[in-house]
Amino acid sequence: EAGVAQSPRYKIIEKRQSVAFWCNPISGHATLYWYQQILGQGPKLLIQFQNNGVVDDSQLPKDRFSAERLKGVDSTLKIQPAKLEDSAVYLCASSYLVDTQYFGPGTRLTVL
Amino acid sequence: GQQLNQSPQSMFIQEGEDVSMNCTSSSIFNTWLWYKQDPGEGPVLLIALYKAGELTSNGRLTAQFGITRKDSFLNISASIPSDVGIYFCAGQLGTRTSGSRLTFGEGTQLTVNP
Numbered sequence: 001e002a003g004v005a006q007s008p009r010y011k012i013i014e015k016r017q018s019v020a021f022w023c024n025p026i027s028g029h030a031t032l033y034w035y036q037q038i039l040g041q042g043p044k045l046l047i048q049f050q051n052n053g054v055v056d057d058s059q060l061p062k063d064r065f066s067a068e069r070l071k072g073v074d075s076t077l078k079i080q081p082a083k084l085e086d087s088a089v090y091l092c093a094s095s096y097l098v099d100t101q102y103f104g105p106g107t108r109l110t111v112l
Numbered sequence: 113g114q115q116l117n118q119s120p121q122s123m124f125i126q127e128g129e130d131v132s133m134n135c136t137s138s139s140i141f142n143t144w145l146w147y148k149q150d151p152g153e154g155p156v157l158l159i160a161l162y163k164a165g166e167l168t169s170n171g172r173l174t175a176q177f178g179i180t181r182k183d184s185f186l187n188i189s190a191s192i193p194s195d196v197g198i199y200f201c202a203g204q205l206g207t208r209t210s211g212s213r214l215t216f217g218e219g220t221q222l223t224v225n226p
């Protein structure tokens with residue numbers, strides 16, 4: 001069974017630029033999560049989708065971050081404009097419903 | 113918001129030694145989880161605990177859900193070099209069927225010297 005796929009694996013941008021990350025969850029998983037992991041810290045949930053509806057986006061900085069999950073499968077997370085403090089690993093995870101979350105390898109973002 | 117205090121932050125041990133790490137919270141959780149993260153990878157679930165007082169093993173790993181529901185510990189016995197990595201605890205408020213966000217600890221970096 002294929003795992004959670006994410007791309008790109010690495011991205012370097014300058015502050016004030018825009019960036020987008022893509023996630024393809026495990027086939028059949030209804031729930032998709034985006035986490036932000038700053039170096040030396042544990043992951044922090046940004047947004048949770050169930051199918052294509054948002055369940056929890058209370059920790060998403062909505063002035064610059066947006067996410068969508070059209071058709072309830074793939075998802076994109078966008079940052080516009082990026083700030084230095086957005087440098088982190090962005091992890092996507094999926095679960096069948098709200099049980100075990102399986103994580104992708106992440107996208108490492110560096111903002112210069 | 114909820115915060116998890118995980119200790120120790122790092123450990124340097126010899127191969128064959130046992131390891132213990134723990135996590136405490138100021139608020140209760142209904143589920144405690146332990147993950148391991150290798151460099152360049154996402155976290156992988158090691159053990160899930162769903163009931164206060166529960167003691168669960170997975171090979172050389174043993175974890176317990178504290179009776180107060182505010183803490184958990186993870187033990188690794190007879191460590192081997194591939195145990196190297198960052199171990200995270202995570203708490204979840206929701207039940208097994210309803211679920212909610214995971215709150216992660218800061219991680220314990222484990223180094224095993226052969």
